[in-house]
Amino acid sequence: MINLAILISGRGSNMKAILKSLKKDKIPANPVVVISNKPMAIGLEIAQKMGVRTEVIDSQGIKGQSWEYDKKIITVLEKYNVTPENGLICLAGFMRIISPEFVNRYKDRIMNIHPALLPSFPGIHAQQQAVEYGVKYSGCTVHFVDVGIDTGSIILQSVVKVKDNDTEKTLSERILREEHKIYPRAIRLFCENKIRIKDRKAFRV
Ligand code: GAR
Numbered sequence: 094m095i096n097l098a099i100l101i102s103g104r105g106s107n108m109k110a111i112l113k114s115l116k117k118d119k120i121p122a123n124p125v126v127v128i129s130n131k132p133m134a135i136g137l138e139i140a141q142k143m144g145v146r147t148e149v150i151d152s153q154g155i156k157g158q159s160w161e162y163d164k165k166i167i168t169v170l171e172k173y174n175v176t177p178e179n180g181l182i183c184l185a186g187f188m189r190i191i192s193p194e195f196v197n198r199y200k201d202r203i204m205n206i207h208p209a210l211l212p213s214f215p216g217i218h219a220q221q222q223a224v225e226y227g228v229k230y231s232g233c234t235v236h237f238v239d240v241g242i243d244t245g246s247i248i249l250q251s252v253v254k255v256k257d258n259d260t261e262k263t264l265s266e267r268i269l270r271e272e273h274k275i276y277p278r279a280i281r282l283f284c285e286n287k288i289r290i291k292d293r294k295a296f297r298v
Pocket residue numbers: 101102103104105106107108185186187206207208216217218219269272
């Protein structure tokens with residue numbers, strides 16, 4: 094059984110979709126903790142209601158990557174027995190860039206969801222970038238986290254058609270529905286040991 098930690102910063106809708114799917118679809122992962130860098134994150138309350146322990150590691154005033162900050166996260170992960178041997182860490186709207194030291198400690202055990210078809214539109218406001226660029230299709234990507242920004246091996250993607258009258262809000266809503274489907278699927282693949290990485294590419298086996 095994989096010990097799963099979910100890191101959030103806000104409303105936690107992906108976290109909720111993951112927690113629901115773990116139970117409903119019998120994914121072999123034990124959600125041991127939800128960690129937020131924001132004390133007021135709505136997702137914290139949702140996690141508690143769903144019976145998952147929560148921790149806050151306030152990042153106020155800590156800008157950019159910080160190994161000092163990330164060490165605090167690792168202390169909490171270790172407290173809940175989320176280790177580089179048995180753990181999976183899912184970033185779900187966690188709006189901090191994690192340090193190379195953290196990434197390397199949990200190599201190929203940290204996943205992220207991004208609201209665009211990477212490598213297009215990395216970084217923040219991905220949906221707005223897509224609308225402004227005028228692409229006809231966008232979507233979402235679940236990928237492993239590496240030391241770059243949204244550059245890690247791609248596990249799953251889902252395509253969403255962009256309508257002529259889409260706004261950032263309308264497109265985000267449709268992409269979010271797909272996020273809620275593919276993140277649990279990617280977690281299942283990981284937990285069932287069905288992902289291999291070769292030459293930076295992630296494959297299903
Ligand atoms: C999601 O759309 C996620 O893809 C995005 O933040 C939102 C979090 O929503 N993440 C990023 O933009 C990361 N670069 P949620 O808190 O409801 O899951």
